[in-house]
Amino acid sequence: MSSSDPAATLRVVQMLTAYWRAQAIYVAAKLRVSDHLRDGPLPADELALRCDSDPSTLTRLMRALAGEGFFHEDLEGRFSLGPLGGCLDSGNPASAYATAIMLGEEHFAAWGQLLESVRDGQPAFQKVYHQEVFAYYREHTESGDVFHRAMGELSRSTHRAAVAAYDFAGFQHVVDVGGGRGELLSAILATQEHLRGTLYEQAAVIPQAEALFHQRGLDSRVSTVAGDFFQSVPPGGDCYVLSTVIHDWTDEDSIRILRNVRKAVRGKATLLLLERVLKEPNQPDFGRFSDLNMLVMTGGRERTQDQFATLYQEAGFQLTRVIRTASTSCIIEGRPR
Numbered sequence: 001m002s003s004s005d006p007a008a009t010l011r012v013v014q015m016l017t018a019y020w021r022a023q024a025i026y027v028a029a030k031l032r033v034s035d036h037l038r039d040g041p042l043p044a045d046e047l048a049l050r051c052d053s054d055p056s057t058l059t060r061l062m063r064a065l066a067g068e069g070f071f072h073e074d075l076e077g078r079f080s081l082g083p084l085g086g087c088l089d090s091g092n093p094a095s096a097y098a099t100a101i102m103l104g105e106e107h108f109a110a111w112g113q114l115l116e117s118v119r120d121g122q123p124a125f126q127k128v129y130h131q132e133v134f135a136y137y138r139e140h141t142e143s144g145d146v147f148h149r150a151m152g153e154l155s156r157s158t159h160r161a162a163v164a165a166y167d168f169a170g171f172q173h174v175v176d177v178g179g180g181r182g183e184l185l186s187a188i189l190a191t192q193e194h195l196r197g198t199l200y201e202q203a204a205v206i207p208q209a210e211a212l213f214h215q216r217g218l219d220s221r222v223s224t225v226a227g228d229f230f231q232s233v234p235p236g237g238d239c240y241v242l243s244t245v246i247h248d249w250t251d252e253d254s255i256r257i258l259r260n261v262r263k264a265v266r267g268k269a270t271l272l273l274l275e276r277v278l279k280e281p282n283q284p285d286f287g288r289f290s291d292l293n294m295l296v297m298t299g300g301r302e303r304t305q306d307q308f309a310t311l312y313q314e315a316g317f318q319l320t321r322v323i324r325t326a327s328t329s330c331i332i333e334g335r336p337r
């Protein structure tokens with residue numbers, strides 16, 4: 001395919017307009033269209049009333065997304081859920097509802113400034129919102145809740161694949177650093193009756209994690225610790241897990257976090273990062289776009305195996321293995337040097 005080939009141009013135009021589709025999906029999620037259609041089809045007028053929208057423009061949105069499999073329009077002009085419609089249902093814990101809101105709002109605004117980030121190497125998020133992303137989510141609690149819920153949605157399959165790919169039987173006490181709402185730690189503890197866990201997180205996230213542990217019947221096996229991993233990390237674990245934490249940070253910050261893990265480690269312990277490992281250049285790699293997302297949102301980056309090995313070295317660990325999982329993330333195992 002050459003650059004003068006009309007098929008090549010068409011392909012590029014499809015890539016360029018990809019955000020039209022993404023924003024349309026976001027708006028449908030925001031209006032909770034799928035929630036309103038959960039109990040069956042509705043005429044456009046009734047749906048518009050429930051979604052607080054203009055009937056004719058909502059119909060245009062619905063028709064665009066019906067062609068993508070989210071909704072279906074019948075001959076009487078009633079809309080129902082299509083095969084993908086349930087993925088935007090806010091009441092469905094397995095949906096991508098929070099992910100659609102998160103990506104359609106702050107992420108979309110920040111990506112609008114990608115040019116600036118590429119020019120000066122600084123996260124675009126800070127140019128748009130005038131603060132660092134985690135501070136923003138702490139202050140804007142509604143957006144913060146959406147972010148943590150979206151992390152749960154996005155990492156569910158990654159966590160499941162990680163737990164299936166790694167044997168935790170030899171450990172006694174797993175510390176999940178920056179463990180979010182506790183999804184991964186719960187999944188790890190579910191594999192082994194004898195395991196205890198500690199979830200270490202920012203104070204604002206702890207109540208959500210405690211609610212999940214309670215719901216999963218894990219109260220007696222888990223403790224939660226609120227804190228800042230730039231200051232310290234709780235001691236006492238023989239396995240330290242950081243899942244999609246290190247990619248949020250520059251090399252300098254990542255080494256600070258990992259050195260605090262190293263200080264917390266007494267004797268033998270295992271460090272496990274759950275992260276994307278970048279492929280060799282010139283291959284299609286979603287990780288390379290996730291790398292740009294880290295640039296835009298946090299100033300962090302995705303890394304190659306060699307780059308992880310260097311971080312480990314600098315922080316007092318040795319990279320021992322990289323274990324592929326059924327998801328796009330890998331387990332990067334290390335031990336104290």
Ligand SMILES: C[S@@+](CC[C@H](N)C(=O)[O-])C[C@H]1O[C@@H](n2cnc3c(N)ncnc32)[C@H](O)[C@@H]1O
Nearest residue numbers: 134151155178179180201202227228229243244
């Ligand atoms: C990308 S999320 C990953 C969450 C979770 N580990 C997962 O796999 O879904 C990064 C997490 O780091 C936490 N975090 C950010 N800054 C932190 C800090 N200074 N100390 C402790 N946790 C922090 C955030 O609250 C967030 O839950």
